[in-house]
Amino acid sequence: MKFRNIEICIATVLLLIAIYSLFGSVNGYWTGRYSENAWGMARFREKGLHFNFFVNYMLPFIIVYVTVYASFIWVACSLPNKFITAQKWYNAFLTIIAGIMVTWGLFVLKDCLDRPYDDNVLPDSLFRELGVAVAVNAAIVGYVIFKQFVFWALTLKQAKSSWKTNTIVTDIIWFLLLWGIAMFGIAVFEPYWGFAFFLALIIPCCFIIYLVCFYHIIPKYYQQNENGPFWLMIVLISLAINIPFNGAYSARASYSGLSFVVLFSFIWMIQIAVIVPISLYLYKVKRERSAELNNLKTELGTSNAGLQFLRSQINPHFLFNALNTLYGTALMENAEKTGEGIQKLGDMMRFMLHENNQDKIALSREISYLHNYIDLQNLRIASSPNINIEVSIENIAGYDEIAPMLLIPFVENAYKHGISLKAKSWIIVNLFKKGNMLHLDVHNSIHPPKENDPERHHSGTGLENVKQRLALLYPGKHELVIRQNTQEFFIHLSLTLSVQKY
Incomplete structure (x- = not known):
C-alpha cells in the first residue's frame, strides 16, 4: 500500500472517531438529560434566539472536523503527487492559498452558526479565523516538508548503512510519521480521553516491544530453539517497557473505578498474545524472503560467470580442432614442449567449457586444472634464472x-x-x-x-x-x-x- 493511501486511511479513521465522539451529546439531547445552560443555550435565551441543537452545536463541530480533514487530504496527499513532485512551486503555492481561503470561509461559517447571539461575530471571525486557517494549513505544509525530508534521509541512509540498521530506522520513522498524524488528529478533534491516552501511551509501548522482539529476542533465542530463555526475555522485557507506558495509562484509567492491577495485567497479557505471534510471523516471512534473495544472488553469480565465459568464446569446436592440428604438427617436428603446452591448453579449455557451468565439481578436477595452468605458465619462464x-x-x-x-x-x-x-x-x-x-x-x-x-x-x-x-x-x-x-x-x-x- 502506498504511503498516501495510509495517510488517507488514518485521517479518515480519526475523522470518524471525532464525529462519533459527538454522539454522547446527541444521546443526552435526545433523552433530555442535559441542563438548561448546556451547549451555550443560556446566551441564546438572553438574546431571544431559538437554539437548534443540530445547527448551532453539531454542525459547527462537523464543519471544523471535515474542513481540517479536507485540508489535510488536499495539501498532504494531493499536492506532493502533482506540483511538489513536479517542482511546480508557483502552482503549489496558488493551490495552498486557495485551500486557506476555503478553510477561512468555512471556519467563519462555523462561528456564525455557533455564536449567532454575538453582534460582532462576523468581523471578529473574519480576523480570528484567518489566523486559524493559516495556522492549520501551515502545520500541514510543515508536515509535508518533514515527510519529504524523511523520505530523502531514508534513501540516503539505505545507501550507507547495513540492512539491520536500515530496517530499524525505517520502521521507527514510519511509525513516528503515522503516529504523528494520529496525534495531530487527537489534538484537533479532541476525542474521548481513553482513546487519546491509549493512542499516546499504549501504541508506542506495543511498537517498542515489537522492535525488541523482532530484532533481538527472536534472532537470539527463538531461532536457536531456546524456548525457555525466549519466553523469559519476552516476559521481563515487555514488563519493563510496560511499567512507564502502561503504568501511566492504567493509573489514569483507575480514577474511573477500574482496578489498576487488573487493567495493567490485562493490557500487558494482550500485548504478549498479539505482538509475539505477529513478530514471529513477520520474522519467518523475512527469513524466507532473505533465503530466496540469497538463492537468486547465487544463481545470478553463477549465471554471470557462465555468461562471461560464453561471451569470451569464439566457436570452441573450431578452437579444439585448431589445437589438435597444432598438437599434431608439434609432434611431427619433435617439439615436445610445444605439444605438451598445446595439450594442456586444450584440457583447460574443455574444463572451462564443460565443467565451469556446474554448481560443484570433484576437487580432483579443480586440482588437475590448477596443475595444467601452472605448467602452462611455467613454460614461458623456464629459462629465466x-x-x-x-x-x-x-x-x-x-x-x-x-x-x-x-x-x-x-x-x-x-x-x-x-x-x-x-x-x-x-x-x-x-x-x-x-x-x-x-x-x-x-x-x-x-x-x-x-x-x-x-x-x-x-x-x-x-x-x-x-x-x-x-x-x-x-x-x-x-x-x-x-x-x-x-x-x-x-x-x-x-x-x-x-x-x-x-
Missing part, C-alpha cells in the same frame, strides 16, 4: 566437491603480478587438506605495472569476483586473508569442503 617457482599441491583423494574456478584466480593473480623477466621474482603455492578443510597459501613478489600494460587499470577484478563468489557459495564456511607489503603479496584461503552425493 631470476624467477623462483615453488609449488606444493597435495594429492587429495576422496569424494570432496568444490565450486569450479575457485582456486585458480589466486594463482592467476600471482603469475599476473608476481613475475618480472628483469627483476628477482618468486611464486610459492601450497595447497593441502586437514580434515574437511582445504587450505591454500599463495605468496608472490610485487612489481609495479608497466606504463603500456593494458591490464594496469584493471588489476584486482578477479580477486573481487572470487570474494563475491565465496560470500555467496560459502557463507560462514570460509576464511580469506589477504596481506601485502612493499615486496610481497600473500593470500590464505581456508574452505569447508562438501562431499559428493550420489
Whole structure:
C-alpha cells in the first residue's frame, strides 16, 4: 500500500472517531438529560434566539472536523503527487492559498452558526479565523516538508548503512510519521480521553516491544530453539517497557473505578498474545524472503560467470580442432614442449567449457586444472634464472566437491603480478587438506605495472569476483586473508569442503 493511501486511511479513521465522539451529546439531547445552560443555550435565551441543537452545536463541530480533514487530504496527499513532485512551486503555492481561503470561509461559517447571539461575530471571525486557517494549513505544509525530508534521509541512509540498521530506522520513522498524524488528529478533534491516552501511551509501548522482539529476542533465542530463555526475555522485557507506558495509562484509567492491577495485567497479557505471534510471523516471512534473495544472488553469480565465459568464446569446436592440428604438427617436428603446452591448453579449455557451468565439481578436477595452468605458465619462464617457482599441491583423494574456478584466480593473480623477466621474482603455492578443510597459501613478489600494460587499470577484478563468489557459495564456511607489503603479496584461503552425493 502506498504511503498516501495510509495517510488517507488514518485521517479518515480519526475523522470518524471525532464525529462519533459527538454522539454522547446527541444521546443526552435526545433523552433530555442535559441542563438548561448546556451547549451555550443560556446566551441564546438572553438574546431571544431559538437554539437548534443540530445547527448551532453539531454542525459547527462537523464543519471544523471535515474542513481540517479536507485540508489535510488536499495539501498532504494531493499536492506532493502533482506540483511538489513536479517542482511546480508557483502552482503549489496558488493551490495552498486557495485551500486557506476555503478553510477561512468555512471556519467563519462555523462561528456564525455557533455564536449567532454575538453582534460582532462576523468581523471578529473574519480576523480570528484567518489566523486559524493559516495556522492549520501551515502545520500541514510543515508536515509535508518533514515527510519529504524523511523520505530523502531514508534513501540516503539505505545507501550507507547495513540492512539491520536500515530496517530499524525505517520502521521507527514510519511509525513516528503515522503516529504523528494520529496525534495531530487527537489534538484537533479532541476525542474521548481513553482513546487519546491509549493512542499516546499504549501504541508506542506495543511498537517498542515489537522492535525488541523482532530484532533481538527472536534472532537470539527463538531461532536457536531456546524456548525457555525466549519466553523469559519476552516476559521481563515487555514488563519493563510496560511499567512507564502502561503504568501511566492504567493509573489514569483507575480514577474511573477500574482496578489498576487488573487493567495493567490485562493490557500487558494482550500485548504478549498479539505482538509475539505477529513478530514471529513477520520474522519467518523475512527469513524466507532473505533465503530466496540469497538463492537468486547465487544463481545470478553463477549465471554471470557462465555468461562471461560464453561471451569470451569464439566457436570452441573450431578452437579444439585448431589445437589438435597444432598438437599434431608439434609432434611431427619433435617439439615436445610445444605439444605438451598445446595439450594442456586444450584440457583447460574443455574444463572451462564443460565443467565451469556446474554448481560443484570433484576437487580432483579443480586440482588437475590448477596443475595444467601452472605448467602452462611455467613454460614461458623456464629459462629465466631470476624467477623462483615453488609449488606444493597435495594429492587429495576422496569424494570432496568444490565450486569450479575457485582456486585458480589466486594463482592467476600471482603469475599476473608476481613475475618480472628483469627483476628477482618468486611464486610459492601450497595447497593441502586437514580434515574437511582445504587450505591454500599463495605468496608472490610485487612489481609495479608497466606504463603500456593494458591490464594496469584493471588489476584486482578477479580477486573481487572470487570474494563475491565465496560470500555467496560459502557463507560462514570460509576464511580469506589477504596481506601485502612493499615486496610481497600473500593470500590464505581456508574452505569447508562438501562431499559428493550420489
